[in-house]
Amino acid sequence: MISTTCRRFIVTSLTALLACGCSSDKPTDTSGGTGTDNQIILRSSSPHFNYYCTLGDAAVIDTICTLLESNLARVSTLYGYSIDDTIDVRIYPDFETFHNNVEWPTDDVPATLVGQCVDADEIKIISPLNSEPINSYGEILLVAIHETLHAIHFRVFVVIAGETYPPNWIFEGFGSFEANIRPNPDIIRQEIVDGNLPLIQQFEDADFFNNNYGYHFSYTIFEYLLSEYGYAKVSTLLRYPSRIEFSLGEGVTMEILNEGWHEFLIANYSNQT
Numbered sequence: 001m002i003s004t005t006c007r008r009f010i011v012t013s014l015t016a017l018l019a020c021g022c023s024s025d026k027p028t029d030t031s032g033g034t035g036t037d038n039q040i041i042l043r044s045s046s047p048h049f050n051y052y053c054t055l056g057d058a059a060v061i062d063t064i065c066t067l068l069e070s071n072l073a074r075v076s077t078l079y080g081y082s083i084d085d086t087i088d089v090r091i092y093p094d095f096e097t098f099h100n101n102v103e104w105p106t107d108d109v110p111a112t113l114v115g116q117c118v119d120a121d122e123i124k125i126i127s128p129l130n131s132e133p134i135n136s137y138g139e140i141l142l143v144a145i146h147e148t149l150h151a152i153h154f155r156v157f158v159v160i161a162g163e164t165y166p167p168n169w170i171f172e173g174f175g176s177f178e179a180n181i182r183p184n185p186d187i188i189r190q191e192i193v194d195g196n197l198p199l200i201q202q203f204e205d206a207d208f209f210n211n212n213y214g215y216h217f218s219y220t221i222f223e224y225l226l227s228e229y230g231y232a233k234v235s236t237l238l239r240y241p242s243r244i245e246f247s248l249g250e251g252v253t254m255e256i257l258n259e260g261w262h263e264f265l266i267a268n269y270s271n272q273t
């Protein structure tokens, strides 16, 4: 499973490759000639992103740019929000460099960490050109979308709306669902077989989230919520994460959500192989 973090702070399918204003020109070295090929410096910019990386990783900028700008356009439409500045995208050439530059409370950075949303203005990822064997090139592209969506989520629902930092299951679940970082269906099926289906609110605890397939299950929570309640109501829930009945409808409680979600899992994941 892809391991990412997002300290505070989401979205799309890879099919949404729209025109995005990404330059197809060769990357621009703006260091004034003082940078070297191996330095992580500003190499290129698109309307809403600045790309920092080594010269070798500049080869992936156009691909990442297309994905991020198109997903940003989708999210902007979804939330009626238009970003008017830029987000820095820092791409690190190897795991050692990446792990030395992420923000982590201890020196024990997980070896599988491949992406981080630092805040509303900055994301960091391992280069998709050098992410094996932890994750594939394509998986890291999804991580870049996931972290960007976190940055936008944080802007729209925390910085602008002034709401509290969302629970993990909302923040990670929506970010994973919209970035199309799919769960391992065999894990879900096995948890169903073993009678280990968790409660949604249990994922508000970070340790429980990390130790109980939080990324996998939170994806399915949004799969369920969107199929049951639709984007308009779920969007309200994103904005008001503590107000379930207000967001999803009269009489909807966490107990009802858990019951409906479990039924959804059993109906849709029991026969996965």
Ligand SMILES: [Zn+2]
Pocket: 004, 005, 006, 146, 147, 150, 171, 172, 175
């Ligand atoms: Zn995340």
